[in-house]
Amino acid sequence: MITGIGFRYEQVAEKVEENINILQLKAGDKIPSVRQTGKDLKVSLNTVFQAYSLLEAKGLIISRPRSGYILNSFGSSLKIPATKSRPMLPARVEITAMAAAMMKNAKENGIINFSILAPVNEFIPITSLNKAVKASLSESGNDNFQYPLIEGHPNLLKQISRLSLEWKKPLNPKNILVTNGGMEAINLCLDSITNMGDIIAVESPTYHGILQSLERRGLKALEIKVDPETGLCIDDLELALSNNEVAACIFMPRCHNPTGSSMPEENKIRLVELLGKLNIPMIEDDCLGELSFGTANGYPAKAYDNYDNVLYCSSFSKTLAPGFRIGWVSAGRHHLNIEKLKFGSNISTNGILQDAIGKYLESGLYSKHIRKMRNDLQGQMIKYIGAINQYFPEGTKLAVPKGGLSIWIELRSDIDAFEFQKKALSQGIGICPGHIFSSLEYYQNYIRLNYCPLWTNKIENAIRNLGNIIRV
Template identity: 60%
Template sequence: MAIKSFRYEQVINKIEETITGLQLQPGDKLPSVRKVSGELKVSLTTVNQAYAILEAKGSIISRPGSGFYINTVSKNVLTTRRFIPLPENVEVSSMAAAMMKNTNKYSVINFSSLSPINEYLPITRINKAMQASMKEDSNIYQYTFLEGHPRLRKQIALQSFDWDKSIKQDEILITNGCMEAINLCLDAITKSDDIVAVESPVYAGILQCLESKGLKALGINMDPVTGLDLDDLENALNNNKVAACIFMPVCQNPYGCSMPEENKIRLVKILGERGIPLIEDDALGELYFEKSRPLPAKAYDTYDNVLFCSSFSKSLMPGFRIGWVAAGKYLAEIEKLKFAENISTNGLLQDAIARFLESGNYQTHIKRLRQFAKKQACQYRNAILKYFPEETKITEPVGGYSLWVELPENVNALTLQREALKFGIGFCPGQIFSASNHFQNFMRINCCPMWTTRIDDAFKTLGKLVRSIGNRQV
């Protein structure tokens, strides 16, 4: 079919493809009517009508004298769902473990695990670094230092060089991934039956940690754009004896949002003045979509009250499980717990990562990984909007690997998951992101699998299943 004979719908599809190809985000300006007219070889009237339809759908907005922009408030954009914060006993481990086991066993397309694909990992360079480690450093065959390899700790400290409150090398303890860092922090500052404030929704692994230690979760409401609701947090702290908080201020999982700078400063102040420790989970902080990532809350910590936990699992080598914690005044106690737990972390892998960081290639790699993550999120989001029911709502992440999807109210995500596994499709149902069994009609989609027609077909199948389940409940 010649381009001249495009109908309005086809022009709209072409415009939406342009949005995806250019990786445009809410607030970005669209190509002018005249430019689209010239590129598609259709009349100005046709383009104006196509833009008018997109504006009526809420996808774009017009600004007189300026042009058309992607709408920052779309009817398909997730809004805050509020709950009354109450301390809850956590019972998600069995559900989460069964979900992951079934996904690994039956799914061919895995939308569950947040892990960068091999094609975007510097495997060749890391292999060379490992070979150099084995050739040049005989100490890697022995137990490494309890606190971690000095070479790696130095490189991690350098990453905070431009912070007002930078981290010193001797303040860092290397761990087996970010989750061990968080576990050690909890063991150091809490005891059984204590209340720990967490985000709602929150990464299921955090809830599993709390459950294993007999801790209670206090869910704090989240805004899909600005993150943690600080007014809600203050009210919760005034009404509950909270022992600690675990929050993700940058690239939160599952929302993909980041707190504004002033909110992070206020968060540190709220908790610092009350003497309530903040365990900051920064596992996804490097995956911010723009050129430079926002600073973590730790960078504003004038109270020595933030236990900063991060890792290279989401940004460099998932299988290495190399993480770290900068715990300030709590570090000595955490070191004792680390020694009792497993003595130290793999020295060869630490040295290999340190050598890669020293090479200067890390930032180039991160830039490429951010571009990949941003493009994937855009493609996945467009597919969900295309194939799922019209009332479906989705977050607009600014970083990370995930989309948080609100399904029609009569669609239970666990039912959908069971049905999807029959077609070899796995994802995380919303129920495992809350201690209170909230988010029953929500799902988290991992955007890591490389976009192909196979992925597109999987979303088409999921969309059909959502409609089918919804129709059964009518």
């Protein structure tokens, strides 16, 4: 019988994987039928179908008409080769021109755009947000038409604080500053704790916007390997810190962009302890953290920060409304300095939109919206991965995300992702080449694919076309 936490079909999938390993099944071997698995585990046939769909999406099993399911001949789990020597040396960052060109080309030519990491309108509670905005505009005697407080709208600060009540160390509203999106939060942190020429430890791969921020400030990137399942490799980080004078770190412990990995809780605690004892500030990018699937969610690293050393950055751009550009930062002992930098930069963030999101959060609708969004995104992810396994050639590898909005894909070693992107754009399809996720040359045959666009025949045909481009 299946018991415990998480979606039941995920637990069934894990149990089936365990049984495959115990029975030592080989490629081509038949696995127990849907009916038999349902009977053995005492779950509904629909739950087993969902579990088998997830395993099929992962590339572990294949459906054979009138024959049931068999073990696949090749898996889909991406593993960064351990034999690949990667000297951990700080490097100058020069990717802004490449990233800007990629985004512009995809926006102008990508009829089907898998490159922009943002929720499509179907995932945004537009009606409820419209009501909240109208309420913010129509209330008599409100101050929303005046300059807001530097730190942010009081009700929004209160509601953001409430989101952290389950943490071991919840956020105090007095220690939260509202920003123009998550990137302003990260940039304010960098301006507060770094100087030109400093070495900043980042993940490899990492979000290209972080690398662009380092480049603008003349900072050097020290890339630390990310495991596609467990996230940042802390042993590698320890080694790098012992050999380099690192001024700060920027990491994404939950729903890492681009791999979709999430660090286990014990790893987050170890990370916070390591950097806290060394007094090396850590900027935590948690803009995608709310979109973790099933049991993978956990807490951000900030929840375990006993050193006041984590500068926590997040936003509502990935969960509510990208166009509102509402983010926030809670920067520990650096918070007062960041408030001064915010005032000197742009004084404050849009008060009407702050108030609107505050009202929406206060309504209690947010938690229900997030639960539905996670579930819908996981369904999307399963369909996308299933299509990639079906249409991309053998030798393709991918990291099955534990949350977020995208899939990290390794193509054959002879494929140049930048050239692949150009060919895809000629067919009206936008993708992100792996080049922009590193200051070095590690990911030239990788791509990132956003699985948020709602699944349709048009989307399936686009993925089929991408597979055909690779085969040529």
